[in-house]
Amino acid sequence: MPVLTAASIAKYKPHPTKRREISDSKAQGLYLVIQPKPSGRKSWAVRLRRVVNGKIKTAKITLGRVDDPEVEPTDDPVQGAALTLLQARALANEIDRKRARGIDVVAETKAEKKRNRTAAADRAANSFGAIVREFFVDYRTKRDTRPRRWREDAGALGLRYPPDSDPAKVTPEVIKGGLAEKWADKPIAEIDKYAVDIEVDEARKHGSTGRARKMYSALSVLFNWLPLKYGVDINPMIGTKSKPRTPDRRKRTLDKAEIKLFWQACDKIGGVFGPLYKTLLLTGCRLREPAGMTRVELGDGDWEVPPSRTKNNLLFLVPLPQQALEIINSVPAPPVTKNDEASGHNFGLVFTTNGRSPVSGFSKMKEALDAEMAKIAGQPIKPWRVHDLRRTFSTFLNESPDDGGLGIAPHIVEACLNHISGEAKKGVAGTYNAAKYLSEKRVALQRWASHLRDMVGDKPTNVVDLPSKPRGR
The missing domain is CATH 1.10.443.10 (Intergrase catalytic core)
Structure with missing residues (x-):
């Protein structure tokens, strides 16, 4: 059984058609996995045997992709992240110690993956990008109708809907550089008054006061609509310093x-x-x-x-x-x-x-x-x-x-x-x-x-x- 080193890891090349697995003698069950061409991606995995319903079965736990930094990291290794050889050995040894204590590491890994997927789904559902679309599908005025200028509001928040379209039936275009693109993955609960001030000021500097006013107004309606289920218990529009000045009432007539x-x-x-x-x-x-x-x-x-x-x-x-x-x-x-x-x-x-x-x-x-x-x-x-x-x-x-x-x-x-x-x-x-x-x-x-x-x-x-x-x- 070979002893893996940073130099030997670099020398191992992918097979044209088959996946390669090279074991490491310094960590129980640790393998360097090399995918076949054309990707040739290298990653770490632990292979082990476990008893399921009285039968011995093999299992594989993926640790993460291979990392080869110039300086060895000092932080603790995290499963799923990029790992150096030393970090992969540390995780493999930790898995071995858990098994020695009777912990089912395979079941634990599956549960953790499910938790991560659920958390990722929650983050996606509670992101600004997802919620702003839901807003234009669900929001109604006191008369139970869509706002007269809802398309303008959508544009102010970074979405463009086709003319005469129903937001519940079409996918809007994401405007490049708009809020829906900038805050696409940003959890709605993490948007605070400082983030709002930055974007409204940006709209004023690079657009116009009118554009900034439309963005501020659309955000105000959005955050007043958001239910508590999205984790927004404080309206970020309260206390903002960037609120555009209301224009003077026009009196212009043609003679x-x-x-x-x-x-x-x-x-x-x-x-x-x-x-x-x-x-x-x-x-x-x-x-x-x-x-x-x-x-x-x-x-x-x-x-x-x-x-x-x-x-x-x-x-x-x-x-x-x-x-x-x-x-x-x-x-x-x-x-x-x-x-x-x-x-x-x-x-x-x-x-x-x-x-x-x-x-x-x-x-x-x-x-x-x-x-x-x-x-x-x-x-x-x-x-x-x-x-x-x-x-x-x-x-x-x-x-x-x-x-x-x-x-x-x-x-x-x-x-x-x-x-x-x-x-x-x-x-x-x-x-x-x-x-x-x-x-x-x-x-x-x-x-x-x-x-x-x-x-x-x-x-x-x-x-x-x-x-x-x-x-x-």
Whole structure:
């Protein structure tokens, strides 16, 4: 029986097809195991005999792979880790001593492996990477619906879901450099306020304050949702120093001259985006509401925005004025492919470029719109955001006719905006007031369309091609 040395271990080569086992005379049952080519991996194992049900059986206990450091480690050897010759002998001798005391080392090793596998499974299940996915599958608002912008929250936490997908049925893409990648294997209970501060500050430095704010907000909702079964008894968001400052409330509106520039620029960019932006100003809707508009929703001219696209998750009726219908009907129809015809698909989207999904790429088109406005004006324009169109709509409807507005009753303006926080709808009043104010909204929106037409200089059209689709219910 040979005496193994560091030099002889290095000299032993793998067999082309067979596994090699070389015993060591200085440790009971210790073997150097060399796997065949191409891996040729070297490891340590102890072979022994044991009595099972009155019969002698052989058993093998793997100790770990061979390690050949320049300096012998001084720490205690651990089964399963990389081991030098001296460490492997120490473990083999320890196994021999346990057997001498009557301990079933094989059963003990199997139990330890099972404990390790269970612990690893628990760590994986309780890791940030696993829990953040579970969060987007299970989390619901007070209305028992998914948050309106859950995909944005997922992106802030490092996950990208396909459009119109169900997080319970698809596997998201892990965004490179995002939290879901950085904290993939990090136990959720080990995430503290210092770790949160580092990541939020990083998002602010290398992204923007807005990005940092979204990440902070998404993490706050996540950790408020986590049950105690995940071992999180202290919310790491409490006491963080990196909470981004809440931005000042915006007051920006477009004046009459800017509205005229805006309208002319919409004509210039055309396509589906020009009519979409015009529809936003005419209706005061949020961007995602008309962006997903379908012909079925239009019915006989009263546009039904489904709860899935409204902020308050309530059905929203918008009595479209004639001018809005003209604009919607001017949108070029998307191309229909042979595959669409064969499958019978008729998505009926209004603002789309492919006929299958709502239009996207708003940031680039907003830049194009700004460029056209500046070109028409002959000078740089004052910065504005798409949501400022909604504020402009509300301001002109509320403003007195003496000041250039329409003087619409505030509760009707709130109804046009799909708000339920006005005096006529909030608290107890909202419990007993179920009025939709559809007639009043129709008058208000038509007055606004006429007022807007006078501002931008559009000539009225008497012919409107109403859609023939039945109203969806």
